[in-house]
Amino acid sequence: MKKKMTTVTFKGTPEQEAQLIQVIGEYKNTKGALMPVLQKAQAIYGYLPLEVQKIVAEGMDVSLAEIYGVITFYSQFLLNPKGDVAIDVCMGTACYVRGAGDILDKISGSLGVKSGETSDDGRYSLEGVRCIGACGLAPVITINGSVYGRLKLGEVDKILDKYKEKNI
Amino acid sequence: MEKINVKINGRDYGAAKNSTILEACREASVEVPTLCYMKGVNEPGSCRICLVEVKGARSLVAACVAPANEGMEIFTNTKAVQKARKINLELILSDHKKDCLSCIRNQNCELQKMCKDFSVDDENYFKGDRNEYKTEGSTEYLVRDNNKCILCRRCVAACEKLQDISVIGANDRGFSTHIGCAFEMDLSDVACVGCGQCIVACPTGALSEKDDTRQIWEAIEDPSKHVVVCAAPSIRATLGECFGMEPGSFVEGKMVAALKRLGFDGVYDMNMTADLTIMEEANELIDRIKNNGRLPLITSCSPGWIQYCEYYYPEFTENLSTCKSPQQMFGAVYKSYYAKKKNLDPKDVFVVSVIPCTAKKFEIARDGQSANGVRDVDAAVTTRELGRMITKAGINFNNLPDEKFDSPIETGSGAGMIFGATGGVMEAALRTAAETIMGEPLEKLDFEEVRGIEGVKKAAYKLGDLEVKVAVASGTANAKKILEAVKSGELDVQFVEIMGCPGGCINGGGQPVQPMSVRNFTDLKTARSKALYDADAKLKVRKSHENPVIKELYDNYLGEPGGEKAHHLLHTHYTKRNKYKK
Numbered sequence: 001m002k003k004k005m006t007t008v009t010f011k012g013t014p015e016q017e018a019q020l021i022q023v024i025g026e027y028k029n030t031k032g033a034l035m036p037v038l039q040k041a042q043a044i045y046g047y048l049p050l051e052v053q054k055i056v057a058e059g060m061d062v063s064l065a066e067i068y069g070v071i072t073f074y075s076q077f078l079l080n081p082k083g084d085v086a087i088d089v090c091m092g093t094a095c096y097v098r099g100a101g102d103i104l105d106k107i108s109g110s111l112g113v114k115s116g117e118t119s120d121d122g123r124y125s126l127e128g129v130r131c132i133g134a135c136g137l138a139p140v141i142t143i144n145g146s147v148y149g150r151l152k153l154g155e156v157d158k159i160l161d162k163y164k165e166k167n168i
Numbered sequence: 169m170e171k172i173n174v175k176i177n178g179r180d181y182g183a184a185k186n187s188t189i190l191e192a193c194r195e196a197s198v199e200v201p202t203l204c205y206m207k208g209v210n211e212p213g214s215c216r217i218c219l220v221e222v223k224g225a226r227s228l229v230a231a232c233v234a235p236a237n238e239g240m241e242i243f244t245n246t247k248a249v250q251k252a253r254k255i256n257l258e259l260i261l262s263d264h265k266k267d268c269l270s271c272i273r274n275q276n277c278e279l280q281k282m283c284k285d286f287s288v289d290d291e292n293y294f295k296g297d298r299n300e301y302k303t304e305g306s307t308e309y310l311v312r313d314n315n316k317c318i319l320c321r322r323c324v325a326a327c328e329k330l331q332d333i334s335v336i337g338a339n340d341r342g343f344s345t346h347i348g349c350a351f352e353m354d355l356s357d358v359a360c361v362g363c364g365q366c367i368v369a370c371p372t373g374a375l376s377e378k379d380d381t382r383q384i385w386e387a388i389e390d391p392s393k394h395v396v397v398c399a400a401p402s403i404r405a406t407l408g409e410c411f412g413m414e415p416g417s418f419v420e421g422k423m424v425a426a427l428k429r430l431g432f433d434g435v436y437d438m439n440m441t442a443d444l445t446i447m448e449e450a451n452e453l454i455d456r457i458k459n460n461g462r463l464p465l466i467t468s469c470s471p472g473w474i475q476y477c478e479y480y481y482p483e484f485t486e487n488l489s490t491c492k493s494p495q496q497m498f499g500a501v502y503k504s505y506y507a508k509k510k511n512l513d514p515k516d517v518f519v520v521s522v523i524p525c526t527a528k529k530f531e532i533a534r535d536g537q538s539a540n541g542v543r544d545v546d547a548a549v550t551t552r553e554l555g556r557m558i559t560k561a562g563i564n565f566n567n568l569p570d571e572k573f574d575s576p577i578e579t580g581s582g583a584g585m586i587f588g589a590t591g592g593v594m595e596a597a598l599r600t601a602a603e604t605i606m607g608e609p610l611e612k613l614d615f616e617e618v619r620g621i622e623g624v625k626k627a628a629y630k631l632g633d634l635e636v637k638v639a640v641a642s643g644t645a646n647a648k649k650i651l652e653a654v655k656s657g658e659l660d661v662q663f664v665e666i667m668g669c670p671g672g673c674i675n676g677g678g679q680p681v682q683p684m685s686v687r688n689f690t691d692l693k694t695a696r697s698k699a700l701y702d703a704d705a706k707l708k709v710r711k712s713h714e715n716p717v718i719k720e721l722y723d724n725y726l727g728e729p730g731g732e733k734a735h736h737l738l739h740t741h742y743t744k745r746n747k748y749k750k
């Protein structure tokens with residue numbers, strides 16, 4: 001699946017940058033160290049935006065084009081931060097045949113956030129994910145880890161409402 | 169050379185030890201098709217078009233990367249091989265926008281040829297989902313149409329390995345895989361230097377130069393415009409390839425004849441303004457050495473190199489010669505001195521340059537390249553574009569007579585001629601600088617040490633009582649090596665020539681595209697540069713300062729090299745750039 005660019009403002013701190021630079025220092029002279037460095041960078045920032053990729057590019061003496069290629073090849077890497085409200089819609093086979101696609105569209109429409117993206121204010125993120133192992137409950141979504149199963153289209157907005165109010 | 173014995177399609181052959189199966193077959197005159205393979209640059213063994221059968225091997229073998237061993241029995245044309253090739257081609261075609269009729273690479277496309285050769289023609293195979301990409305043309309010089317990309321990654325390898333720049337790569341995965349810049353930025357938003365080495369590496373119509381021929385046809389049609397053309401040194405060594413001639417064919421006379429038949433009001437020789445560049449640059453070199461100026465002085469005629477310096481080594485921009493390139497000098501003097509002589513308003517003069525280089529397309533739009541209130545040069549077209557214009561005009565190139573450039577810019581020296589090859593600018597400058605310093609003629613004009621196509625060359629010369637240490641690099645990867653050595657103090661030189669493309673202009677990104685089946689096995693750079701050095705050796709005038717056109721220009725208009733008028737018309741400035749634009 002094609003990854004989307006983030007429109008969320010970068011909020012990295014000097015502490016995070018110092019941590020990343022230390023990681024780069026440890027790996028700089030190791031061959032093939034790009035993967036572990038990117039993994040650690042993601043652990044530090046939660047995702048890998050342009051600002052972080054540039055630091056890695058300069059530090060590891062690897063081009064930005066190559067880094068971006070690696071990041072978009074492996075699904076473990078995120079170009080978008082998870083939202084405060086992180087919604088995963090299961091797109092596994094069982095959920096898919098029971099209308100997961102419609103549910104994804106519905107949530108996307110209600111929140112104005114496209115699949116794979118995060119709202120500009122960083123509040124909501126929406127993602128279609130692989131089978132989460134709850135096929136008996138298909139179709140399934142999770143919001144910040146809470147599972148909502150046997151979901152009907154009509155119930156979607158009510159569930160989302162709960163997260164509108166809460167101070168999450 | 170140590171030899172091994174192999175059997176190919178049942179016949180015995182000898183092959184060089186350590187050769188690949190592909191090379192062994194080639195030696196035996198057996199063709200094996202390739203797509204992704206670019207010798208020494210891109211050897212991923214991934215397209216699987218070059219599959220052959222090897223006796224005893226469990227599956228088909230990729231000939232481009234598999235070594236040939238003693239006693240090996242190779243089959244290149246079995247049913248299994250044919251079938252595998254065909255399937256691989258069909259897979260490629262299933263996600264390919266097949267509009268050969270209007271494609272820029274029609275009849276010069278490696279994919280098209282292969283499909284014809286292997287009878288892959290059943291439309292029904294190609295139904296199904298296809299990616300739809302927008303063409304990207306954000307720069308002045310390049311167009312990418314990923315709908316025709318076969319993901320061989322030769323462009324990526326050219327940018328990364330040949331040039332050490334790496335602003336493009338493969339993004340995403342699976343069916344969505346495509347070539348692009350980081351974060352899907354436009355090419356104009358990354359630190360691409362415009363060298364065009366990716367274009368000449370591409371087997372298909374996915375990459376091409378931005379075509380500027382239309383405005384030239386329009387200008388020629390416009391009676392209020394005085395349209396002149398000026399051909400760079402290297403074009404005469406490559407244009408013949410557009411018409412099926414062997415690499416290295418010297419076609420100066422036919423090129424001039426063709427340009428005249430296209431309807432230009434004047435057909436001039438850029439070798440002359442290459443001489444002009446030398447006059448100014450040799451003067452600048454002597455001046456910087458004598459007056460403790462910034463050294464090493466680095467040549468500035470390659471706009472791809474200039475951009476590279478500005479993006480990647482901004483600390484060296486003060487080392488760059490302030491001389492404009494020969495293309496720009498032509499426009500600047502034509503629209504001033506020569507226009508005045510002809511009673512022309514510079515605004516009515518349309519200057520076209522034919523150049524080997526895609527980067528020249530943005531050079532014409534740079535700041536500081538408009539000496540007469542209008543752009544020095546109005547349109548810059550590559551060898552390939554000129555080739556297409558000649559074809560479109562119905563000119564039978566191969567049957568043309570040899571003709572001569574128009575007066576007054578008809579004579580270039582041999583020094584100007586060799587500008588087109590790596591080391592040529594250095595040699596041309598040394599010829600003039602040496603005689604200027606010593607005040608007497610050189611015994612030997614050939615500076616052998618700076619000739620040849622190696623990426624990095626070094627030499628030291630005694631010019632009178634002055635010792636000048638020099639270095640020459642071609643291709644930005646080699647430029648990087650020299651700059652790093654200068655930075656660390658390891659290399660102490662006064663004068664450096666750098667060309668953005670490997671081998672110099674003769675191998676520029678605007679030159680005729682040779683398929684990899686030729687490029688992998690022919691030394692294009694040597695063949696093409698030989699044409700220029702041979703021509704230089706035959707010329708009477710081989711030094712820039714002895715060119716009568718140059719003498720006349722300084723005597724009657726410019727005054728002294730480096731003088732006020734020369735400074736205004738022939739020199740420019742540079743910008744330090746950030747390689748991350750966003």
Ligand code: SF4
Nearest residue numbers: 267268271277372373
């Ligand atoms: S790239 Fe080749 S095969 Fe594709 S449309 Fe162009 S000429 Fe035809």
Ligand code: SF4
Nearest residue numbers: 327360361363364366
């Ligand atoms: S023009 Fe040169 S620098 Fe730009 S992408 Fe192509 S090879 Fe790389």
Ligand code: SF4
Nearest residue numbers: 317318320321323370
């Ligand atoms: S653009 Fe051309 S060279 Fe680059 S991957 Fe595609 S087909 Fe190959």
Ligand code: FES
Nearest residue numbers: 090092095131134
């Ligand atoms: S398919 Fe959705 S939980 Fe398995």
Ligand code: FES
Nearest residue numbers: 213214215216232
């Ligand atoms: S795998 Fe041999 S040419 Fe591509």
